[in-house]
Amino acid sequence: MKRLEVKNVKAYYRLLIGNKEVDVKAVDGVNLEIRKGEILGLVGESGCGKSTLAKVMSMNIKPPLYFKGGSVVLHTRDGKSIELSKLHKEELKKNIWGKHIAIIPQEAMSALMPTLKIKRIAYDVLRSHNPNITLEETVSVLKKRLEELGLPDWVVDRYPFELSGGMQQRTVIAISTLLNPEVLLVDEPTSALDVSTQKIVIKTLWRLAAKGIVDSMVFITHDISVVRQIADRIAVMYAGKIVEVASTEDIIFEPMHPYTKGLIDSIISLEPEVRKRGLRYIPGQPPNLINPPKGCRFVNRCPFAKDICSTKEPPLTKINHNRLVACWLHIQG
Amino acid sequence: MNILETLYVLFNNKRFMIGFGIILFQLLLSFLGPLLYPVDPFSTDNPPWTPPNEVYPLGTDRSGRDVLSMIFHGIRNSLYVGVLTGLFTIIIGIIVGLISGIKGGLLDEILMAMTNIVMLIPGVLLAILIITYIGYENARLELVALVLSITAWPGFARAVRSQVLSLREREFVYLSRIAGYNSLKIAFQDILPHLATFTLVSFVNYINLGINGEVGLSILGLTPMNIMTLGKILYFAAITQAFILGKWWTFIPAGLLQVLLSVSLLLIATGIDEVFNPRLRGM
Amino acid sequence: MSCVLLETKNLTKIFESGFLRKVYIKAVDNVDIALKEAEVVSLAGQSGSGKTTLAKMILRILEPTSGEIIFQGKNIWRDLKGLKDLKWYWRNVHIIFQNPFANFNPFYKVDRTLRQALELIGIDPDSGEGKKLMREAVEVVGLRPDETLGKYPHQLSGGQLQRIMIARAWIVRPKLLLADEPVSMLDVSTRGKILELFLKLRDEQKTTVLFITHDFGLAYVVSDRIMIMYKGKIIEEGDPEEVFFNPKHEYTKELIESVPTLYRRWKFDL
Numbered sequence: 110m111k112r113l114e115v116k117n118v119k120a121y122y123r124l125l126i127g128n129k130e131v132d133v134k135a136v137d138g139v140n141l142e143i144r145k146g147e148i149l150g151l152v153g154e155s156g157c158g159k160s161t162l163a164k165v166m167s168m169n170i171k172p173p174l175y176f177k178g179g180s181v182v183l184h185t186r187d188g189k190s191i192e193l194s195k196l197h198k199e200e201l202k203k204n205i206w207g208k209h210i211a212i213i214p215q216e217a218m219s220a221l222m223p224t225l226k227i228k229r230i231a232y233d234v235l236r237s238h239n240p241n242i243t244l245e246e247t248v249s250v251l252k253k254r255l256e257e258l259g260l261p262d263w264v265v266d267r268y269p270f271e272l273s274g275g276m277q278q279r280t281v282i283a284i285s286t287l288l289n290p291e292v293l294l295v296d297e298p299t300s301a302l303d304v305s306t307q308k309i310v311i312k313t314l315w316r317l318a319a320k321g322i323v324d325s326m327v328f329i330t331h332d333i334s335v336v337r338q339i340a341d342r343i344a345v346m347y348a349g350k351i352v353e354v355a356s357t358e359d360i361i362f363e364p365m366h367p368y369t370k371g372l373i374d375s376i377i378s379l380e381p382e383v384r385k386r387g388l389r390y391i392p393g394q395p396p397n398l399i400n401p402p403k404g405c406r407f408v409n410r411c412p413f414a415k416d417i418c419s420t421k422e423p424p425l426t427k428i429n430h431n432r433l434v435a436c437w438l439h440i441q442g
Numbered sequence: 443m444n445i446l447e448t449l450y451v452l453f454n455n456k457r458f459m460i461g462f463g464i465i466l467f468q469l470l471l472s473f474l475g476p477l478l479y480p481v482d483p484f485s486t487d488n489p490p491w492t493p494p495n496e497v498y499p500l501g502t503d504r505s506g507r508d509v510l511s512m513i514f515h516g517i518r519n520s521l522y523v524g525v526l527t528g529l530f531t532i533i534i535g536i537i538v539g540l541i542s543g544i545k546g547g548l549l550d551e552i553l554m555a556m557t558n559i560v561m562l563i564p565g566v567l568l569a570i571l572i573i574t575y576i577g578y579e580n581a582r583l584e585l586v587a588l589v590l591s592i593t594a595w596p597g598f599a600r601a602v603r604s605q606v607l608s609l610r611e612r613e614f615v616y617l618s619r620i621a622g623y624n625s626l627k628i629a630f631q632d633i634l635p636h637l638a639t640f641t642l643v644s645f646v647n648y649i650n651l652g653i654n655g656e657v658g659l660s661i662l663g664l665t666p667m668n669i670m671t672l673g674k675i676l677y678f679a680a681i682t683q684a685f686i687l688g689k690w691w692t693f694i695p696a697g698l699l700q701v702l703l704s705v706s707l708l709l710i711a712t713g714i715d716e717v718f719n720p721r722l723r724g725m
Numbered sequence: 726m727s728c729v730l731l732e733t734k735n736l737t738k739i740f741e742s743g744f745l746r747k748v749y750i751k752a753v754d755n756v757d758i759a760l761k762e763a764e765v766v767s768l769a770g771q772s773g774s775g776k777t778t779l780a781k782m783i784l785r786i787l788e789p790t791s792g793e794i795i796f797q798g799k800n801i802w803r804d805l806k807g808l809k810d811l812k813w814y815w816r817n818v819h820i821i822f823q824n825p826f827a828n829f830n831p832f833y834k835v836d837r838t839l840r841q842a843l844e845l846i847g848i849d850p851d852s853g854e855g856k857k858l859m860r861e862a863v864e865v866v867g868l869r870p871d872e873t874l875g876k877y878p879h880q881l882s883g884g885q886l887q888r889i890m891i892a893r894a895w896i897v898r899p900k901l902l903l904a905d906e907p908v909s910m911l912d913v914s915t916r917g918k919i920l921e922l923f924l925k926l927r928d929e930q931k932t933t934v935l936f937i938t939h940d941f942g943l944a945y946v947v948s949d950r951i952m953i954m955y956k957g958k959i960i961e962e963g964d965p966e967e968v969f970f971n972p973k974h975e976y977t978k979e980l981i982e983s984v985p986t987l988y989r990r991w992k993f994d995l
């Protein structure tokens with residue numbers, strides 16, 4: 110069942126303010142499980158720690174970010190369990206990244222080497238795992254993959270800047286999953302694109318999963334309407350914590366956590382329900398992550414807050430086999 | 443970023459620090475030197491062609507001028523010409539570039555035509571013309587600097603203009619405009635601060651140009667005869683065939699100092715650029 | 726029927742670029758629009774369709790290649806002369822530019838943009854009234870004055886800067902507000918409050934808002950009327966329900982199908 114387990118993980122950014130060292134607690138005690146064969150949407154507003162959590166899931170951690178505690182365990186297709194948080198950078202680079210976990214970071218589109226043709230970029234990627242591969246072999250592997258994903262094969266001979274934004278993004282997706290990793294982490298793959306290209310990129314990701322090229326996927330975005338199109342489950346993050354995890358339909362039609370409710374209510378889309386509902390918003394601002402409040406982090410904005418909320422932190426608790434919620438309204442104190 | 447912070451980062455930049463150190467050293471030489479070693483650099487009462495010894499630490503030239511004293515005075519005057527050239531160039535360039543870029547239209551066309559014409563005239567020719575017209579006996583260092591800036595400002599003015607043209611289209615400038623600010627206010631409040639780094643770097647580079655240009659004009663014999671500069675020292679060495687006769691002390695120290703001055707100014711310019719540019723781009 | 730505030734006639738802008746071989750881009754192509762008093766009109770269209778160019782011409786900072794813009798009976802490119810006329814115009818027609826970072830001169834504190842607004846409407850920013858208005862404006866957009874005033878632009882987030890620009894518009898209270906993607910950087914959960922402000926300006930101040938966006942959902946929810954722009958032309962115009970649920974133009978239909986929906990899931994096949 111389990112593919113990747115994130116257990117009680119903390120990852121902080123160490124900052125120097127004046128001459129005092131402070132921690133930005135971007136991921137602060139996160140428990141999350143990615144199941145085999147699922148697309149998990151990770152949603153939350155700007156700055157809540159989504160990208161940091163993605164870095165943690167792949168253990169791609171560089172200063173000022175540091176791993177404060179917890180564990181990340183990967184269960185591979187051939188039945189092995191690897192504790193990624195115990196591995197060294199070199200081992201991760203050699204045995205994990207690309208092979209078992211592919212990461213497409215938020216700035217991926219602009220990260221394609223502008224001076225290399227697409228086939229050369231793919232060649233470099235494959236060669237780092239298999240030194241014997243030739244350029245011809247790379248091209249044939251890449252062409253096959255492009256076809257599977259519905260991309261034209263002429264892109265192999267192009268430079269990145271010769272491709273449109275959507276095409277670049279899809280090419281990045283194709284290249285980073287050439288080795289059929291078990292897990293793909295994509296961070297905001299559609300936010301820089303306009304709607305019609307957005308749809309094509311979403312479809313490409315869906316195909317990647319439907320064809321089993323990647324087994325599990327974590328799709329990070331601030332836009333629930335985008336990820337809801339393909340996600341099986343959605344995890345909602347707020348101020349460094351996961352506050353609710355449930356099936357996509359449950360999150361959208363029966364949100365339980367007050368923040369999820371507020372968020373779904375504030376979404377504006379091109380649907381009659383939304384115009385009828387009118388404009389909604391959650392008053393207030395998220396807390397800062399240097400000194401987060403002691404109890405529930407949503408307490409200053411929550412319309413249902415009770416006494417216990419500001420003193421004790423609600424743990425992420427199983428409500429039924431398909432839903433976890435961290436809120437005192439739904440769990441016993 | 444306040445001024446103190448700015449200076450702090452600046453002085454933490456290696457290039458800037460090295461360059462600044464060298465310049466400071468040369469400035470000290472040029473100011474303390476004449477006080478500690480009060481010898482007239484033009485006096486010919488000493489024995490000619492004396493190699494360095496206890497009495498004449500850097501020797502004398504063919505006419506018996508004391509080289510060390512020549513150098514002390516030379517650095518000061520060379521720096522003076524350099525700074526003056528930098529100032530003149532920057533001032534003319536900024537005024538022309540700003541007006542041209544902000545006002546646009548006919549005025550812009552006239553000013554740009556002017557810069558193009560000046561740019562087409564070879565600098566040396568212009569210098570020879572001006573200085574022979576005035577007569578180099580009457581020429582002073584200020585005139586040398588002016589002549590050098592006349593050939594230098596068009597390049598700077600055009601660079602300023604093109605920066606102004608792109609700044610003018612920036613949203614914050616539009617916002618000042620639609621708040622009713624006139625061109626002058628926009629030029630001073632919105633445009634000039636953005637040109638500050640570029641101008642400072644150019645200023646240092648034009649100081650350099652002034653110092654080197656003065657050497658060039660001196661070697662051609664186009665600078666005032668009664669003022670000692672690094673260029674003049676090299677000129678005296680050249681006309682007395684010191685190079686051929688191997689009288690190294692008359693030109694090597696001056697030449698080295700001249701190169702050192704140039705290099706340190708370049709270091710300062712790149713240092714300033716390094717410190718400020720990424721910051722400005724990031725903001 | 727309320728009266729027309731501003732209209733454009735055959736408005737066209739052609740950009741010339743390229744060095745050796747000239748390329749001409751028709752950014753705005755023969756546009757006729759009319760904006761009435763007290764309405765929120767959305768100008769929606771994809772990147773590069775000419776929305777910002779149209780707004781800049783209306784703001785009278787970009788000269789049209791041809792065509793006219795009439796504001797309250799005045800042809801703004803012909804009849805406004807001198808700084809006094811222009812100031813009158815900009816008091817009545819103001820803008821919030823698209824990119825919040827570009828709205829601020831990095832050398833000055835963010836207060837400057839609000840002080841400019843006060844000066845424009847003839848209030849001394851250092852007077853008691855000026856200071857009060859400034860704080861009020863910042864609070865109206867949901868920011869805390871002590872966390873934002875006195876800061877430099879690079880110390881604030883895109884969303885905060887965007888809200889300060891809205892505060893500026895709130896101080897000026899123009900008759901026509903050109904709002905170019907004014908909430909693009911705001912979080913979903915706080916956006917609603919700001920959008921409400923535009924509607925409030927419309928209802929209480931009779932402000933006309935030209936709401937420029939590429940987000941069809943936003944356009945649908947906030948506007949009284951929609952204009953769809955495509956390759957410099959207005960290809961569709963009308964009531965939101967009509968435009969979005971019964972589009973005439975192929976392009977509009979296609980785009981609407983790509984807008985992600987919250988309550989409905991797309992179907993893909995392999």
Ligand SMILES: Nc1ncnc2c1ncn2[C@@H]1O[C@H](COP(=O)(O)OP(=O)(O)OP(=O)(O)O)[C@@H](O)[C@H]1O
Nearest residue numbers: 122133135154155156157158159160161173331398
């Ligand atoms: N390099 C860094 N140094 C210091 N703090 C950082 C750094 N990167 C991120 N942070 C802080 O950590 C927190 C979480 O950042 P993160 O990038 O994970 O958020 P996010 O949810 O991905 O946001 P977005 O939707 O804007 O991408 C934020 O408060 C951010 O300011």
Ligand SMILES: Nc1ncnc2c1ncn2[C@@H]1O[C@H](COP(=O)(O)OP(=O)(O)OP(=O)(O)O)[C@@H](O)[C@H]1O
Nearest residue numbers: 740742750752771772773774775776777778779939
């Ligand atoms: N100053 C300029 N010089 C040359 N071309 C320009 C200039 N400004 C805009 N354009 C071109 O005009 C067209 C319309 O641009 P405009 O900025 O108006 O689009 P837009 O609808 O606002 O797009 P976006 O949603 O990306 O802001 C584009 O093709 C653009 O490249």
Ligand code: SF4
Nearest residue numbers: 405408411418436437
């Ligand atoms: S724990 Fe309390 S404050 Fe937090 S979301 Fe639940 S009810 Fe609101």
Ligand SMILES: [Mg+2]
Nearest residue numbers: 159160161215
């Ligand atoms: Mg992120």
Ligand SMILES: [Mg+2]
Nearest residue numbers: 776777778823
């Ligand atoms: Mg635009």
